[in-house]
Amino acid sequence: MTEFQQIERKQITFGGKPVPVAVVHPLDRASKAPSVLKGLVRGMRLTLGYFLRPWKVVTRQYPENRQTLRFPQRYRAMLTMIHDSQGFHRCTACKLCEKACPNGSIRVITQKGLLEGVNKLDQYIWRMDSCLLCNACVQACPFGALKMTHSFENAVYDRRLLVYNLNRYAGPPAKVLAAEPDTAKRRQMMEPRGRFDGPLPLNEGLKPVLAKTQESPVRETSA
Amino acid sequence: MMSVGQPAWEVVTVADRAEYWLESHWYFAVAYMILAVLAVAAMVVALGMGLIYGERKIAAHFQCRMGPMRVGYHGILQSIADTIKLLLKEDIVPERADKVLHLVGPFLTLVVTILILGVLPYSPLLQLADVSLGVLYLTALSGLSVLGLLLGGWSSNNKWSLLGGMRAAAQVISYEITATLALLVVTMFAGTLTLSGIVQSQAQGWWVWRAHGVGLLSMGLFMIAATAEINRTPFDIPEGESELTGGFHTEYSGLRFAFFFLAEFINMFVVAGITVTLFLGGWMPLRIGNWETFNNLMGLIPPSLWFLGKVVVMVFVLMWFRWTFPRMRVDQLMRLEWKFLLPIGFINLFAAAVIILCKWYFFPV
Ligand code: SF4
Ligand code: SF4
Numbered sequence: 021m022t023e024f025q026q027i028e029r030k031q032i033t034f035g036g037k038p039v040p041v042a043v044v045h046p047l048d049r050a051s052k053a054p055s056v057l058k059g060l061v062r063g064m065r066l067t068l069g070y071f072l073r074p075w076k077v078v079t080r081q082y083p084e085n086r087q088t089l090r091f092p093q094r095y096r097a098m099l100t101m102i103h104d105s106q107g108f109h110r111c112t113a114c115k116l117c118e119k120a121c122p123n124g125s126i127r128v129i130t131q132k133g134l135l136e137g138v139n140k141l142d143q144y145i146w147r148m149d150s151c152l153l154c155n156a157c158v159q160a161c162p163f164g165a166l167k168m169t170h171s172f173e174n175a176v177y178d179r180r181l182l183v184y185n186l187n188r189y190a191g192p193p194a195k196v197l198a199a200e201p202d203t204a205k206r207r208q209m210m211e212p213r214g215r216f217d218g219p220l221p222l223n224e225g226l227k228p229v230l231a232k233t234q235e236s237p238v239r240e241t242s243a
Numbered sequence: 244m245m246s247v248g249q250p251a252w253e254v255v256t257v258a259d260r261a262e263y264w265l266e267s268h269w270y271f272a273v274a275y276m277i278l279a280v281l282a283v284a285a286m287v288v289a290l291g292m293g294l295i296y297g298e299r300k301i302a303a304h305f306q307c308r309m310g311p312m313r314v315g316y317h318g319i320l321q322s323i324a325d326t327i328k329l330l331l332k333e334d335i336v337p338e339r340a341d342k343v344l345h346l347v348g349p350f351l352t353l354v355v356t357i358l359i360l361g362v363l364p365y366s367p368l369l370q371l372a373d374v375s376l377g378v379l380y381l382t383a384l385s386g387l388s389v390l391g392l393l394l395g396g397w398s399s400n401n402k403w404s405l406l407g408g409m410r411a412a413a414q415v416i417s418y419e420i421t422a423t424l425a426l427l428v429v430t431m432f433a434g435t436l437t438l439s440g441i442v443q444s445q446a447q448g449w450w451v452w453r454a455h456g457v458g459l460l461s462m463g464l465f466m467i468a469a470t471a472e473i474n475r476t477p478f479d480i481p482e483g484e485s486e487l488t489g490g491f492h493t494e495y496s497g498l499r500f501a502f503f504f505l506a507e508f509i510n511m512f513v514v515a516g517i518t519v520t521l522f523l524g525g526w527m528p529l530r531i532g533n534w535e536t537f538n539n540l541m542g543l544i545p546p547s548l549w550f551l552g553k554v555v556v557m558v559f560v561l562m563w564f565r566w567t568f569p570r571m572r573v574d575q576l577m578r579l580e581w582k583f584l585l586p587i588g589f590i591n592l593f594a595a596a597v598i599i600l601c602k603w604y605f606f607p608v
Contacts, residue, residue, distance in 0.1 A: 050583070060568065067305040067567045079309040 096153045097172035099146050101165055101186040108194035109187055111165040113141040120160035125151040131190060142190045143217060148174065149182040163193070185217040252446070252527075252546075254364070254439040258372040279371055283360060287353075287509060292322035294508040298562055305566040326501075334497035341398035348395030349495065349502035355388040356506045356513060363516045364439045366526045366547035377438035378430050381517060382423050385472055388510070389415035392474075392481060392491045395503065399494035407490030410573065411481035415472050417580040422468035424588035425461040428454070428595040429521045442525030449524040457595045462522040464588055469518065470564060471576070473510040477568035478576060515557035519550065523557075526550040 028043040070076060080089075101109050113130045131142040158166045166186075176182060189210040191197070200206045257279045264271035296311070296319065303310030311318025336345055361371040362380060374380045389412050396408020430436055432454055433444040444450075450458040471478035482490030489495075492503045519525055526546035530538045571579070 053583075063567045064563060067563065070307050071301070071304045071563075074304060076307055077304070077309055078307050079303075079312075081309075081312060 091170045094168075095170050096155055096168035098148075098169045098174065099151065099153075099157065099186065100167055100169045101144060101188075102167055103188055104194060106194075107188060108197050109141075109165055109189075110163045110194050111141050111144060111161075111187065112163055112193050113139050114162065116160045116162060117157035117166065120156045121151075122154065122156065123150045123152060126157055140190070140192045141187055143213060144186040146184050146186050147182065148184060149179055165193070181216070183216070185213055185215055187213050189213055252367045252443055254367045254370070254373065254443070256370045256373045256439075283357060283371070286360065287357060287505065290512055291505040291508050292326065294511060294558070295325070295504075296322045297558070298508070298511075301559065301562050302566045305563070329497060329501040329504075332497040334499060335494075337400055337494050339400045340494065341400070344394045344398035345494075346499070348391050348393075348398060348491075349499045349506070350391070351394065352388060352391030352506040353502045353509075355384050355391065356509045359384050359513045359517075360509070362438060363513070364442055364520060364525055365550050366545070367439075369547060370439060373437055373439045376436050378426050378436045378441070378521075381438075382419070382426065385422070386415065386419055388472075388506075391506075395495065396481075396491035399491075401494050403487040403489065403493045404491050407481045407483075407487045407493070410487075411474060411491060414474070414478065414481065414576060417577060418468040418471040418478075418584075421464050421580060421584040421588045422472060424585075424592050425465035425468065426521065427592055428457060428461040431592075431595055431599055432458070438520055438525075442520055442527055445524040445527050446530070448530060449522060449527070451522040454595065455598055457591055457598055458522060460587070460591050461595070462518065464584060464591065465518060465522070466560075467584065468580075469514040470561065471580075473507065473514055475507075475511065475561065476565040477571050479570055480573055480576060483570060511558055511561055512554065515554045515561060516550075518557050519553040523553050524549075525553075 028045060029040065030043065031038045031040050033039070082089075101111060103109050111128075113128055115128045115130075118126045118128050125147045127143075127145040127147075128141065129143040129145065130139040132139065153168070155168060158168055174182070189212050191210045197206055197209065200209070257275070261272040261275045261279075264275060299321070300310040300318070302308075311321035314320040314324050336342060359381060362374050362377055364370040364373070392411040392415075393408040396404040396406075396411070399405070429441060429450050432450055433441040435441060435444065445453070447453070451462050452458060454461075474481050480486075480490075482492065484490075487493070492500055495503060526549050528538075528541040528544060528546070528549055530541065
């Protein structure tokens, strides 16, 4: 008999002939009532437990607690290229992240190195408007050049502002730069890049003019 | 026979007082009734706002949330803001709807609720009218309340609304039986149909425990049936959002929707009030056997506070049900009523009759 069957069909032999009969078990389900009630009571105890422990509330009062916001460690809100204390990044322009991205939100533009003669990073373009923050790019990077940060207040009025340039300079990665002892030469290898450098497809390549108040639409994340 | 030292409660209803004035100064009586009507209207609004705020807050805390926090201290003015919003909203009537019935539906629902508010005994001195067939009146009105839902669902000319209204009708008609069977038990014990008479019959102890388990069982039955009759979770299939968008009120907006909404919340108070009146002694203070000091101490608390306190507890229990239990399917709902509650109700009624015949209940009056 299955769990919810109240009528059992079977055959009995009556006068030498098989006769189909139905055996009714009306109390079968009723016998489950205690366990059902127990389940209900358990649920009610759980909800009452929540009710009596207001400090367990998970809601955060956002704008008020802005200064004391705490995030889960792996919270992802913003893709960032890691820059060390001297402002060097570790990206070798290998484009693995670009391939890993399911949305095509990343474009790594390379340039031929002036001094070394190999491909180096020119612009690392990340389109936040199409990114789904899946973390695949971070995991794909063999050099640990990327990370996800917690800066989540990214709302802007102009969606062109959601196309970011993640690298702060064009040029070779940190390893190559650190090997170069001459400071002047090192500086020569680095070419500054701004947050909104790069192609801006929505406005025929024109860069958005930032109003004074919009100077930094995202909270700067620590490198 | 009443024990010594027990205060005799004299019930004076508002209708009684108006009648008294009617003999000498009829305009006093009229003014008195107008005042009473205004008081009821104020009570409806205050109750609605309070209950909505309470429900939202309590529901939130049952789910580890905070509920409204922005308008006023801890969102205390949220209900007022919502009321203003509802009042200012556009009143949309579907083009092919039955215009008259579309309007009558929500009105009827609210009116029925208010009619029940009028007979609930809040305290010996505060009851609008003590209808001589009080329990019957309650039963009749709770059957009528579904008419509003049905009209609303029918007149909207929308399949979801119609299904919702039909479900409401089927559900209320089914659960009415259990509710009535549970009420009958108390009426049999109390020997009266008037609500204040039932309250007075509990001076020595509340029916919920005085009647040897039968009272407790019928209170449980009544709570389940009443929850179903006011369409609250776990029996809220008439407005099951996941199946019927909004059920019978899919096509309602603005003030008309507010009426449905208000009636739904005040019904919660009404059900709690009826449960308290019939099973938990209404405005009667708690009395335990012959603990005279305890009884006198309890007697110091005014009856209206007793009523209010008990109702608050019952409303909390109703909210607790709502935010814990999952919604039932239609067939499960019907099976619960016809296969479980109804037989249990009949057996319970029979047991109650036996107990009364043999005079087995505690502290016989
Ligand atoms: S997080 Fe995912 S979607 Fe966003 S850029 Fe990286 S790989 Fe692409
Ligand atoms: S970020 Fe990492 S994966 Fe992407 S191009 Fe640079 S080094 Fe390669």
